[in-house]
Amino acid sequence: MSITAQKLNFVYNAKSPFAKHALKNVDLHVESGEFVAIVGHTGSGKTTFVQHLNALIRVQSGSLVVDNHDLSSKKLNLKALRGSVGMVFQYPEYQLFADTVLQDVCFGPKNFGVSKEQSEVLAKEALALVGLGEDVYNKSPFDLSGGEKRRVALAGVLAMKPTTLVLDEPTAGLDPRGKKEILSLVKRLNKEQGITVVMVSHDMDEVFENADRVVVFKDGEIVYDLPPSQLFQNEQELVAMNLELPQMARVLNVLRQNGIVLQGDLRTVDDVANALQNLKGGDC
Amino acid sequence: MFRDVTFGQYYPSNSFVHKMDARVKLLLCILFMVGIFFVTSFVGFLWVTLFLALAIGFSKVPLKSILKSVKGIVVLLVLTALLNVFFTKTGNLLVDWWIFQIYDDGLIYAGKMFLRLVYLVVGSSLLTLTTTPVDLTHGMESLLKPLRIIKFPAHELALIMSLTLSFIPSLIEETDRIIRAQKARGADFDTGGLVQRAKAFVPILIPLLVSGFRRAEELANAMNSRCYEGSTHRTKMRVQKLGWRDAVGISVVVVVFSAIFVVHATKGAWSNLVPWLYF
Ligand SMILES: Nc1ncnc2c1ncn2[C@@H]1O[C@H](COP(=O)(O)OP(=O)(O)O)[C@@H](O)[C@H]1O
Numbered sequence: 001m002s003i004t005a006q007k008l009n010f011v012y013n014a015k016s017p018f019a020k021h022a023l024k025n026v027d028l029h030v031e032s033g034e035f036v037a038i039v040g041h042t043g044s045g046k047t048t049f050v051q052h053l054n055a056l057i058r059v060q061s062g063s064l065v066v067d068n069h070d071l072s073s074k075k076l077n078l079k080a081l082r083g084s085v086g087m088v089f090q091y092p093e094y095q096l097f098a099d100t101v102l103q104d105v106c107f108g109p110k111n112f113g114v115s116k117e118q119s120e121v122l123a124k125e126a127l128a129l130v131g132l133g134e135d136v137y138n139k140s141p142f143d144l145s146g147g148e149k150r151r152v153a154l155a156g157v158l159a160m161k162p163t164t165l166v167l168d169e170p171t172a173g174l175d176p177r178g179k180k181e182i183l184s185l186v187k188r189l190n191k192e193q194g195i196t197v198v199m200v201s202h203d204m205d206e207v208f209e210n211a212d213r214v215v216v217f218k219d220g221e222i223v224y225d226l227p228p229s230q231l232f233q234n235e236q237e238l239v240a241m242n243l244e245l246p247q248m249a250r251v252l253n254v255l256r257q258n259g260i261v262l263q264g265d266l267r268t269v270d271d272v273a274n275a276l277q278n279l280k281g282g283d284c
Numbered sequence: 285m286f287r288d289v290t291f292g293q294y295y296p297s298n299s300f301v302h303k304m305d306a307r308v309k310l311l312l313c314i315l316f317m318v319g320i321f322f323v324t325s326f327v328g329f330l331w332v333t334l335f336l337a338l339a340i341g342f343s344k345v346p347l348k349s350i351l352k353s354v355k356g357i358v359v360l361l362v363l364t365a366l367l368n369v370f371f372t373k374t375g376n377l378l379v380d381w382w383i384f385q386i387y388d389d390g391l392i393y394a395g396k397m398f399l400r401l402v403y404l405v406v407g408s409s410l411l412t413l414t415t416t417p418v419d420l421t422h423g424m425e426s427l428l429k430p431l432r433i434i435k436f437p438a439h440e441l442a443l444i445m446s447l448t449l450s451f452i453p454s455l456i457e458e459t460d461r462i463i464r465a466q467k468a469r470g471a472d473f474d475t476g477g478l479v480q481r482a483k484a485f486v487p488i489l490i491p492l493l494v495s496g497f498r499r500a501e502e503l504a505n506a507m508n509s510r511c512y513e514g515s516t517h518r519t520k521m522r523v524q525k526l527g528w529r530d531a532v533g534i535s536v537v538v539v540v541f542s543a544i545f546v547v548h549a550t551k552g553a554w555s556n557l558v559p560w561l562y563f
């Protein structure tokens with residue numbers, strides 16, 4: 001659902017010599033059903049911001065409204081909020097603990113008071129979503145491969161049926177195929193079920209391909225908030241912030257510099273190839 | 285929330301005592317702890333108090349930090365004092381009430397025992413407040429080195445200690461992360477009965493153990509692949525050197541405790557001449 005942050009500020013270890021101003025006047029609005037990517041150099045405050053969305057970090061100053069929950073209020077209903085905002089941490093496989101995969105995925109729904117039978121139904125649905133079948137239900141989560149573990153962890157969040165999904169670098173450390181699987185799943189949830197997605201990422205290619213909007217953090221501030229096709233035209237500024245350009249954005253920029261302006265929302269190699277072909281009248 | 289917990293009790297400063305060699309401080313601390321048991325009179329305690337005041341002054345550690353460690357043994361202090369008061373049956377009877385008799389010797393013993401314990405804690409916390417845990421382990425290793433002749437694994441012991449120390453911050457961070465992740469899945473650590481609360485810790489403890497083992501294995505592999513071998517002669521990156529401060533520190537402590545040992549050893553001869561010295 002929708003997210004509105006206004007003048008959000010956060011200081012770690014306030015009033016001590018180690019004080020760190022991690023968020024500075026962050027204003028951000030995310031519409032219901034949007035796919036927003038958050039990028040920025042390490043230490044720019046991305047994790048601090050997204051952990052606010054689930055009240056894992058409480059608002060110090062400014063206001064934050066997620067759904068109809070006012071996160072700066074003392075009377076916040078934490079359970080209800082955490083049930084509707086699913087949070088996938090960086091390296092979520094490190095939070096697995098139960099004897100079997102099924103039990104682990106049931107942990108979330110059970111905490112929200114869902115009956116044992118019903119939570120198993122939810123768990124099986126979630127496991128099917130992430131592409132894991134019956135054969136893993138009774139395996140120990142510690143016996144799975146890295147990619148499978150991560151999908152189990154993701155299922156553990158999806159089983160709570162969140163309406164907003166917050167992911168902190170969900171593909172870090174995965175092989176290309178594992179990355180693709182996770183991303184296409186997130187994209188599918190966003191497109192088919194209308195789940196709002198906020199995803200922190202270091203991989204500009206995946207950002208370029210999937211996000212509706214890209215928010216760039218720098219030293220705790222938002223410096224850009226643009227659709228990817230517009231953002232990545234600012235080549236020099238991004239490079240100065242230690243951010244790489246996506247492959248396709250670089251291709252488009254070179255084409256543009258050579259006077260070839262392609263129309264439409266082009267994200268993938270196929271999109272660009274098709275557009276070029278159309279431009280040339282099909283004889284390419 | 286866990287990052288607020290400062291590890292150990294090192295108090296960073298640049299003082300005279302901080303700059304002393306860890307080995308010297310360790311040895312002097314041991315001497316102090318042994319010496320304090322030879323102090324049997326209030327005059328002696330006054331003498332030690334003067335010494336401690338000097339040491340604390342030159343360490344620039346606030347008295348508050350030192351008293352904090354004394355607070356940790358308050359129960360022990362009260363208990364020993366009470367036992368001494370009620371179970372000493374010599375001297376003049378002061379109070380006789382129901383089954384309790386209090387003699388003046390009991391009060392004196394209790395007072396001395398109380399001071400001795402407090403000074404033990406103050407002395408040892410002065411060591412840990414002015415020496416980083418890493419320096420302390422290196423110091424211990426180098427002091428235990430001679431024991432290698434009898435196959436005592438001094439280096440390995442020090443390695444285990446310093447690895448433990450260096451793992452603590454990352455384990456604290458990991459715990460914090462796991463707690464947050466399980467909270468995000470609706471885990472509740474604050475409500476419910478005792479059994480329920482204990483059960484709520486399983487989703488934290490298991491991932492923590494798993495990651496502890498994983499880290500340990502990774503570290504072992506990294507060390508093995510670089511052909512690490514403990515027993516061979518290894519050099520240190522930071523070499524500890526004795527300086528003038530150590531000489532001054534040693535001299536002061538030696539003078540202070542020589543006086544105590546002399547007074548103690550000559551008890552029979554002097555106690556009639558200067559009775560106040562032995563009160
Ligand atoms: N628990 C914490 N205590 C103190 N400082 C922190 C803590 N977590 C993060 N920081 C600091 O806050 C800043 C922002 O961190 P973070 O939000 O994790 O950045 P990112 O996710 O963009 O890499 C960094 O400078 C980091 O060192």
Ligand SMILES: [Mg+2]
Nearest residue numbers: 046047048168
């Ligand atoms: Mg981060």
